[in-house]
Amino acid sequence: MPKPGVNDPEGEAIRGGLQSLGYDGVERVRAGKHYRLHIGAPEANAARASAEEMANKLLANPVIQTYVIESVTEAEGDR
Amino acid sequence: MPKPGVNDPEGEAIRGGLQSLGYDGVERVRAGKHYRLHIGAPEANAARASAEEMANKLLANPVIQTYVIESVTEAEGDR
Numbered sequence: 001m002p003k004p005g006v007n008d009p010e011g012e013a014i015r016g017g018l019q020s021l022g023y024d025g026v027e028r029v030r031a032g033k034h035y036r037l038h039i040g041a042p043e044a045n046a047a048r049a050s051a052e053e054m055a056n057k058l059l060a061n062p063v064i065q066t067y068v069i070e071s072v073t074e075a076e077g078d079r
Numbered sequence: 080m081p082k083p084g085v086n087d088p089e090g091e092a093i094r095g096g097l098q099s100l101g102y103d104g105v106e107r108v109r110a111g112k113h114y115r116l117h118i119g120a121p122e123a124n125a126a127r128a129s130a131e132e133m134a135n136k137l138l139a140n141p142v143i144q145t146y147v148i149e150s151v152t153e154a155e156g157d158r
Contacts, residue, residue, distance in 0.1 A: 001113065001115065011114070014114065014138070018133060018137065019138070021137065022148055023129065024118050024119075025126075025129060025131055026116055026117070026118055026119075026133075027117040027118065027119055028090075028116070028117035029111070029114055029115070029116050029117075030114070030115040031112065031114055032112070032113040032114075032115070032122070033110065033111070033112065033113060034080065034110070034111040034112060034113040035090070035093065035108055035109070036080065036109040037105055037107070038105070038106040038107035038109070039104045039105055039106065040103075040104040040105075040106055041104050047104075048104065050104060054097060054102055054155040057090075058096070058097065058100065059093070059103050071111075073117045
């Protein structure tokens with residue numbers, strides 16, 4: 001998700017599109033990416049640490065974007 | 080997020096990139112969009128209904144994508 005104050009042309013375009021289609025209540029839209037990763041790791045904490053590192057180093061640009069690791073769950077049948 | 084079975088070239092490219100950078104544990108990546116909307120509405124349920132309609136009709140393609148309305152909260156100072 002773009003940090004506060006960072007321009008977001010995609011979000012702006014979506015806001016304009018929604019408003020022109022009659023959704024007048026839409027005041028602001030911010031657009032970001034959502035990734036779901038399946039990570040092979042010995043336990044959930046190791047997977048989280050790996051996800052944190054990939055997000056910070058590679059998937060997000062920490063200068064202009066924020067990121068959140070939403071949840072780490074074990075896939076069924078992994079153990 | 081692409082539905083199960085739907086091709087996801089962006090996710091595949093990210094998986095390949097992460098693996099080639101040494102993140103061998105990454106088995107699968109699915110890529111989707113995340114939108115944060117500020118909606119002017121009389122109450123939260125009306126905002127949720129509006130978001131549901133926009134997601135289904137305009138923001139997602141229900142043939143190949145799934146979507147989730149994560150949460151609806153009142154912004155501070157709205158009342």
